[in-house]
Amino acid sequence: MAKLSVEDLVVTYGSVKAVRNVSFTVEDGEFVSLLGPSGCGKTTTLRCIAGLEGSSGGTIRIGDDVVAADGRDVPPEKRGINMVFQSYAVWPHMTVFENVAYGLRTRREPAANVDAKVREALRIVGLEGYADRYGTELSGGQQQRVALARAIVTSPRLLLFDEPLSNLDAGLRDRMRYELVELQRRLGQTSLYVTHDQSEAMLMSDRIILMKDGEMIQSGTPQDLYNRPATRFAAEFIGNANILNGVIARSSSDGSAFARLPGGLEIEGQFSWPEQMRSSGSVLVCIRAESIARIPDGEGGANCFDAEVVSTSFLGSVVSCMIRIGEVTLRAELGARRHPRSGETIRVRIEPDTVILISEH
Numbered sequence: 001m002a003k004l005s006v007e008d009l010v011v012t013y014g015s016v017k018a019v020r021n022v023s024f025t026v027e028d029g030e031f032v033s034l035l036g037p038s039g040c041g042k043t044t045t046l047r048c049i050a051g052l053e054g055s056s057g058g059t060i061r062i063g064d065d066v067v068a069a070d071g072r073d074v075p076p077e078k079r080g081i082n083m084v085f086q087s088y089a090v091w092p093h094m095t096v097f098e099n100v101a102y103g104l105r106t107r108r109e110p111a112a113n114v115d116a117k118v119r120e121a122l123r124i125v126g127l128e129g130y131a132d133r134y135g136t137e138l139s140g141g142q143q144q145r146v147a148l149a150r151a152i153v154t155s156p157r158l159l160l161f162d163e164p165l166s167n168l169d170a171g172l173r174d175r176m177r178y179e180l181v182e183l184q185r186r187l188g189q190t191s192l193y194v195t196h197d198q199s200e201a202m203l204m205s206d207r208i209i210l211m212k213d214g215e216m217i218q219s220g221t222p223q224d225l226y227n228r229p230a231t232r233f234a235a236e237f238i239g240n241a242n243i244l245n246g247v248i249a250r251s252s253s254d255g256s257a258f259a260r261l262p263g264g265l266e267i268e269g270q271f272s273w274p275e276q277m278r279s280s281g282s283v284l285v286c287i288r289a290e291s292i293a294r295i296p297d298g299e300g301g302a303n304c305f306d307a308e309v310v311s312t313s314f315l316g317s318v319v320s321c322m323i324r325i326g327e328v329t330l331r332a333e334l335g336a337r338r339h340p341r342s343g344e345t346i347r348v349r350i351e352p353d354t355v356i357l358i359s360e361h
């Protein structure tokens with residue numbers, strides 16, 4: 001296993017700058033995701049690390065080895081990495097055993113070693129009884145496990161994943177997320193994972209690197225990105241928040257402030273980044289649907305309001321509602337036990353420390 005470090009990576013295709021000065025590290029044994037919308041440059045970044053794509057600038061190190069810098073590129077097979085793709089790329093004319101053994105055989109490992117390592121890899125991914133099956137005789141989930149076994153059998157220094165679960169149906173994808181992360185933790189395998197699915201990145205990663213238009217927007221733990229989004233884009237992309245334009249009405253030195261929303265409604269929130277603290281001017285107010293709670297009628301305190309229920313959708317554990325507080329309309333997720341009805345007036349509280357204030361320059 002080894003640490004990955006990417007410094008100032010730049011990739012240009014003609015006049016398109018696909019990756020702009022991206023820098024990050026993945027520590028030994030860490031699971032990091034590159035997250036962002038389609039076209040933000042995450043696959044290009046991953047392919048540069050794999051050596052499948054040339055970079056226009058920057059340095060990539062795996063362990064102590066510089067594998068890309070100043071136009072010098074170590075070929076993919078010499079980087080000590082393996083990659084798992086969205087298409088499973090399992091060879092249909094080979095058995096599961098042969099598929100997994102391939103990388104070891106090209107290294108000319110002794111037959112006894114190959115046998116032991118392949119069987120161990122198949123055991124790890126839960127395919128012990130499948131060694132003699134052909135690729136065509138496997139389900140999508142089983143093929144993806146073969147691809148995983150093939151990737152771990154050679155004990156790479158770094159595993160790269162390019163949207164590996166996208167082709168699986170929703171139920172299996174969900175199960176595989178847990179399996180994959182459990183396997184990664186057990187093996188302590190340094191891993192970089194590309195996805196456009198924020199819930200996948202949240203669930204699996206030690207750290208997330210959020211990208212947009214070829215740039216890194218923010219990086220941190222899933223909790224950091226959820227609780228302390230640095231920009232409107234981060235707040236919208238992670239966790240789907242209500243974002244409103246407001247003006248600072250009052251503030252205090254501890255980072256809390258009252259923002260005035262359209263119609264004059266004042267709401268208390270927190271600047272999550274000290275360098276963004278303002279005592280006046282415009283501000284984005286980020287209110288998560290799940291941080292709006294229904295409280296008994298008449299209850300008072302900070303950020304307690306009467307709200308009109310505009311519409312409701314029953315989602316099982318919660319009811320997704322549109323509510324109106326004065327002139328402000330918000331999406332709220334309320335407990336399903338006391339099912340709110342359209343047209344009803346309810347009392348809600350929005351905890352001040354869950355209201356995130358973001359200043360955009």
Ligand SMILES: Nc1ncnc2c1ncn2[C@@H]1O[C@H](COP(=O)(O)OP(=O)(O)OP(=O)(O)O)[C@@H](O)[C@H]1O
Nearest residue numbers: 013016018036037038039040041042043044045196
């Ligand atoms: N070979 C290429 N030639 C020209 N432009 C390219 C090439 N490969 C990628 N691009 C462009 O570079 C940008 C980044 O592409 P990339 O595939 O890295 O994005 P992505 O975030 O992985 O998107 P997706 O999730 O859709 O795969 C896009 O604007 C894309 O059109």
